[in-house]
Amino acid sequence: MIGNFLGVLFDGVAYGSLLFLIGIGLSVTMGLMNFVNLAHGAFAAFGGYVCVTAMNQMGVPFLASLPIAFVLTALVGVLLERTLYQRLYKATPLDQVLFSIGLTFMAVAGMTYVWGPIQQPVRLPEFLTGQVHAAGMDFGIYRLFLIAVVVVVTAALVYVVDRTRFGAQVRASVDNQQAAAGLGINVNRVFALTFALGSGLAGLGGGLGIDVLGLDPSFPIKFMVYFMLVVAVGGAGSIKGTLVAGLVLGIFDVAGKYYVPQIGAFVIYALMVVLLVFFPTGLYGKKT
Amino acid sequence: MTASPQHRLPDGRWRAAELAIWLLPVIGYFAAPNYLLLGSQIFIVGLFALSLDLILGYAGIVSLGHAAFFGVGAYAAGLLASHGWGEPISGLLAGAVAAALVGWVTSFLVVRGRDLTQLMVTMGIGLMLFEAANKAAFITGGVDGLSGMVMGKVLGVFDFDLEGRVAYLYSVAVLFLVFVVLRRMVYSPFGLGLRGLHHGPKRMPAIGASVYRRQIAIFTIGAGVAGIAGALLAQTTQFVGLDSLGFHRSAELLIMLVLGGSGRLYGGLVGAAVFMIAQNYLADLNPVYWQFWMGLLLVLVVMFARGGVLGGLAALQRRFGTKTK
Amino acid sequence: MARILSLVMGLTWALWSGAGLAAEPVKIGFMTAYSGPFADMGKLIDAGARAYLKANGDTVAGRKIELITRDTTGPAPEVGKRLAQELVVRDQVDFLVVGGFTPETLTAGSIATAAKKPLLIVNASSSNLTDKIPYGVRYAFSFRQITQPLGVWAAKAGYKKMMTLVSDYGPGIDCENAFKDGFTSNGGTITESVRTPLKSPEFGPFIQKVKDAKPDALFVWVPQGEQALGVVKTYFERGLDKAGIKLVILGDDIDEPVFNALGDKVKGLVTSLHYSTAHPTAENKKFLKAFAEVTGNAIQPNFMAVAAYDSMAAIFEAARRQNGNLSDSAKTLEILSSLKFESPRGKIVIDPKTRDITQAVYIRRVDNHGGKLENVEFETIPDVKP
Numbered sequence: 001m002i003g004n005f006l007g008v009l010f011d012g013v014a015y016g017s018l019l020f021l022i023g024i025g026l027s028v029t030m031g032l033m034n035f036v037n038l039a040h041g042a043f044a045a046f047g048g049y050v051c052v053t054a055m056n057q058m059g060v061p062f063l064a065s066l067p068i069a070f071v072l073t074a075l076v077g078v079l080l081e082r083t084l085y086q087r088l089y090k091a092t093p094l095d096q097v098l099f100s101i102g103l104t105f106m107a108v109a110g111m112t113y114v115w116g117p118i119q120q121p122v123r124l125p126e127f128l129t130g131q132v133h134a135a136g137m138d139f140g141i142y143r144l145f146l147i148a149v150v151v152v153v154t155a156a157l158v159y160v161v162d163r164t165r166f167g168a169q170v171r172a173s174v175d176n177q178q179a180a181a182g183l184g185i186n187v188n189r190v191f192a193l194t195f196a197l198g199s200g201l202a203g204l205g206g207g208l209g210i211d212v213l214g215l216d217p218s219f220p221i222k223f224m225v226y227f228m229l230v231v232a233v234g235g236a237g238s239i240k241g242t243l244v245a246g247l248v249l250g251i252f253d254v255a256g257k258y259y260v261p262q263i264g265a266f267v268i269y270a271l272m273v274v275l276l277v278f279f280p281t282g283l284y285g286k287k288t
Numbered sequence: 289m290t291a292s293p294q295h296r297l298p299d300g301r302w303r304a305a306e307l308a309i310w311l312l313p314v315i316g317y318f319a320a321p322n323y324l325l326l327g328s329q330i331f332i333v334g335l336f337a338l339s340l341d342l343i344l345g346y347a348g349i350v351s352l353g354h355a356a357f358f359g360v361g362a363y364a365a366g367l368l369a370s371h372g373w374g375e376p377i378s379g380l381l382a383g384a385v386a387a388a389l390v391g392w393v394t395s396f397l398v399v400r401g402r403d404l405t406q407l408m409v410t411m412g413i414g415l416m417l418f419e420a421a422n423k424a425a426f427i428t429g430g431v432d433g434l435s436g437m438v439m440g441k442v443l444g445v446f447d448f449d450l451e452g453r454v455a456y457l458y459s460v461a462v463l464f465l466v467f468v469v470l471r472r473m474v475y476s477p478f479g480l481g482l483r484g485l486h487h488g489p490k491r492m493p494a495i496g497a498s499v500y501r502r503q504i505a506i507f508t509i510g511a512g513v514a515g516i517a518g519a520l521l522a523q524t525t526q527f528v529g530l531d532s533l534g535f536h537r538s539a540e541l542l543i544m545l546v547l548g549g550s551g552r553l554y555g556g557l558v559g560a561a562v563f564m565i566a567q568n569y570l571a572d573l574n575p576v577y578w579q580f581w582m583g584l585l586l587v588l589v590v591m592f593a594r595g596g597v598l599g600g601l602a603a604l605q606r607r608f609g610t611k612t613k
Numbered sequence: 614m615a616r617i618l619s620l621v622m623g624l625t626w627a628l629w630s631g632a633g634l635a636a637e638p639v640k641i642g643f644m645t646a647y648s649g650p651f652a653d654m655g656k657l658i659d660a661g662a663r664a665y666l667k668a669n670g671d672t673v674a675g676r677k678i679e680l681i682t683r684d685t686t687g688p689a690p691e692v693g694k695r696l697a698q699e700l701v702v703r704d705q706v707d708f709l710v711v712g713g714f715t716p717e718t719l720t721a722g723s724i725a726t727a728a729k730k731p732l733l734i735v736n737a738s739s740s741n742l743t744d745k746i747p748y749g750v751r752y753a754f755s756f757r758q759i760t761q762p763l764g765v766w767a768a769k770a771g772y773k774k775m776m777t778l779v780s781d782y783g784p785g786i787d788c789e790n791a792f793k794d795g796f797t798s799n800g801g802t803i804t805e806s807v808r809t810p811l812k813s814p815e816f817g818p819f820i821q822k823v824k825d826a827k828p829d830a831l832f833v834w835v836p837q838g839e840q841a842l843g844v845v846k847t848y849f850e851r852g853l854d855k856a857g858i859k860l861v862i863l864g865d866d867i868d869e870p871v872f873n874a875l876g877d878k879v880k881g882l883v884t885s886l887h888y889s890t891a892h893p894t895a896e897n898k899k900f901l902k903a904f905a906e907v908t909g910n911a912i913q914p915n916f917m918a919v920a921a922y923d924s925m926a927a928i929f930e931a932a933r934r935q936n937g938n939l940s941d942s943a944k945t946l947e948i949l950s951s952l953k954f955e956s957p958r959g960k961i962v963i964d965p966k967t968r969d970i971t972q973a974v975y976i977r978r979v980d981n982h983g984g985k986l987e988n989v990e991f992e993t994i995p996d997v998k999p
Contacts, residue, residue, distance in 0.1 A: 008818065011817045011818060088590065094546055105583025109648075116653075123874055131851065138852065140817075214842055216650075217652070218649065218652075225535065258822060261819065266420075272408060276405050280400055280402060323703075425783060451698075531690070571647075571648075579648050
């Protein structure tokens with residue numbers, strides 16, 4: 001029984017890690033740049049397609065395909081930011097929603113055109129599949145790997161935002177664009193780089209997620225709810241918040257499905273509603 | 289999103305342009321007899337968009353779960369008709385009441401937060417209702433849908449026909465009646481108070497108006513109107529599927545409303561018409577990739593016609609200084 | 614001489630009637646999901662129908678076949694109703710073919726019945742569907758039909774205690790009941806039935822539950838695509854195969870994507886379905902060849918494509934028997950609902966009373982076949998009623 005519980009906890013943490021990885025990019029663009037980017041899933045799916053194409057058609061190993069997905073998605077992100085997104089920084093959230101949904105529709109059709117409507121096959125390398133047995137329990141290796149990636153990504157992000165000059169510039173630009181520009185910060189450049197970071201993370205999350213979530217052109221719409229969920233509950237822009245939200249939602253979702261499968265589908269949504277009623281700006285959101 | 293800055297209070301007099309708009313359905317009936325079912329579905333979705341406009345455009349509540357109320361209304365009317373009560377008008381009222389009730393209960397959860405929170409809470413409620421309807425397959429028919437609806441004649445005279453004439457006229461009549469009532473409401477002191485909520489939520493308490501109570505009231509009314517739209521679709525399709533509660537429907541609705549221009553009553557109607565006609569046309573042209581062109585259209589509207597179609601028109605009007613609006 | 618004369622007369626008549634009708638093509642309103650989350654299904658169904666026209670020409674009894682395609686966007690009943698109404702009223706089609714789910718098939722069916730146009734059901738698979746569509750004829754399958762024999766097989770294969778895992782909605786529950794029925798009436802016991810949420814991307818907790826309960830085998834059906842892939846992946850990842858818990862699964866879940874993602878691991882999995890690409894008949898080879906030509910080898914056909922292929926065969930036959938004159942729709946319906954022919958899947962028979970399909974169901978095992986993994990049939994249960 002206790003072994004069951006620990007197993008469920010581990011699975012919950014692993015699932016939460018995945019939620020974190022697919023949501024963190026959105027948290028960056030939405031929280032730091034105040035842009036409601038519903039097209040986040042399209043960037044994630046693009047990252048996934050980059051991984052699959054690199055692996056299946058060019059023989060790149062899985063681990064090497066992840067940084068490629070990050071970089072290429074970031075590049076596409078910058079390109080779109082310079083040409084389209086930046087014109088809408090001052091627009092109302094509603095306009096941003098509409099714009100990014102439009103972009104999502106185009107991406108879905110575009111991906112259908114390029115990669116076809118079918119599920120993309122992903123085969124993980126042998127050393128990432130299966131389970132290891134330790135302390136009387138079985139741990140999925142890929143799940144351990146996801147948790148490890150979360151630790152690395154979180155550490156890197158916290159370091160970049162809190163400790164580097166770039167991070168300081170980002171925070172300054174977000175708090176007060178005019179003052180930041182007055183201090184000689186190239187706000188445009190900072191925003192472009194932040195957007196690149198956010199989209200790159202989306203691409204990375206997509207690449208890591210395909211083994212569990214699958215990948216077909218409707219990915220951006222199918223999982224939109226999940227990206228939004230993590231970011232809203234965590235509080236946009238908070239790395240810690242996204243992490244905590246991902247873990248809480250992951251653990252409760254998995255535990256709900258294991259112990260009370262009859263209502264398993266409701267758990268994650270009900271939890272979200274309850275959390276948002278008590279924390280309207282998210283667990284770690286800015287109080288406005 | 290904001291209305292053009294008029295310095296005179298909006299009044300309730302009917303303008304010539306409005307009358308022209310309401311002539312369109314009449315012309316459509318005679319000019320496009322092969323498109324009547326599409327027409328009736330545009331009116332229904334237009335009514336649905338109008339209900340979202342009440343809470344988004346007037347009370348400033350962003351909802352991504354409005355289909356919840358549409359679905360409740362549809363199932364209410366559908367269940368009545370499949371259990372032997374096929375009279376359409378009372379079915380509509382039942383849909384409105386059921387949806388308003390659910391709207392009233394959920395409004396207490398929704399009005400607490402700000403934009404993103406409201407978006408997510410409404411979405412969560414919608415998703416939970418969807419799961420509940422799926423779970424309750426013994427009542428709703430689950431994913432196979434609620435079939436076996438037997439509809440009576442509208443007003444005891446008009447039977448739903450294959451060409452969709454009755455569906456068309458019935459839908460447009462209901463839309464018009466509801467519109468007239470809502471239009472009256474929007475120009476009443478209550479409606480002006482709603483505008484106040486939207487434009488200055490901090491100032492409203494200062495003049496002694498309760499923001500909270502007004503928001504709950506309008507959310508409930510919005511839900512009720514969505515329920516009428518749902519019931520109308522159920523009756524004209526004679527079927528209710530789980531998709532009536534689906535997230536897709538809520539998201540598309542938001543798109544239509546913003547496309548048309550929110551906060552203008554007519555925005556929802558225009559948005560629904562543009563969206564559905566474009567979708568129909570593009571899908572006929574190329575069934576596989578119509579979504580691409582739909583997406584492009586949305587992006588272009590946001591880039592070049594802020595405030596949607598009506599917002600864009602209003603901007604043009606201001607620029608060329610005519611005051612006919 | 615008399616023979617020659619009659620031949621000439623017959624020929625002249627054929628030419629004359631053929632020429633008279635040649636101007637009017639046979640119009641088929643072809644509805645399936647060309648966009649949205651089910652676009653891959655639409656692609657298969659569309660290509661299946663076109664494969665028939667490729668293999669058999671697009672003319673029958675002197676009349677050209679015209680497919681008028683419409684996008685249902687997925688399970689959207691009011692769209693289905695509107696498209697069917699427009700196809701009937703505006704385009705004046707002779708047949709409706711619906712490759713969709715139960716909701717839009719039912720609403721299109723109400724139009725078909727009101728307008729007296731035969732409707733061919735090529736995908737919707739809930740039980741007794743044709744009862745609700747008086748002008749509908751089913752060329753697909755029902756979940757009950759393909760699941761119950763698998764339950765019988767599992768009991769005969771010696772499994773005593775089994776668990777079931779299905780998606781928590783209509784089709785899933787149909788499968789659960791049909792499997793239970795076949796399995797328990799032959800001496801097996803179902804210890805627990807797990808139902809997973811419709812949109813769950815994560816099967817870890819459910820599979821873990823099964824692993825902890827240690828049944829002899831597990832029966833699974835979830836919707837194709839990422840769900841099927843997810844559940845099979847999780848089964849292997851959690852080592853249920855090594856723990857001695859066998860997997861028995863409905864055949865639509867085990868196809869190309871699963872083979873590509875899991876490779877040789879899935880060898881030996883037992884499934885049931887009414888069609889396999891490995892079905893060893895000339896009719897199937899003809900289908901596979903035409904399908905590959907139509908799609909440029911881009912996708913693998915499956916049972917949905919075959920159903921669409923068969924719907925065209927049925928329409929051709931109905932047109933042929935009436936010499937291209939389709940004005941009597943009751944007659945056409947009668948022909949469509951009493952057909953019996955060799956399909957790529959095997960022999961199919963439509964029961965005139967129910968207008969539903971009776972066909973063979975195959976128990977298959979994943980194995981190497983012609984250099985790649987395929988579902989190879991090893992047991993046939995003939996003439997299974999819907």
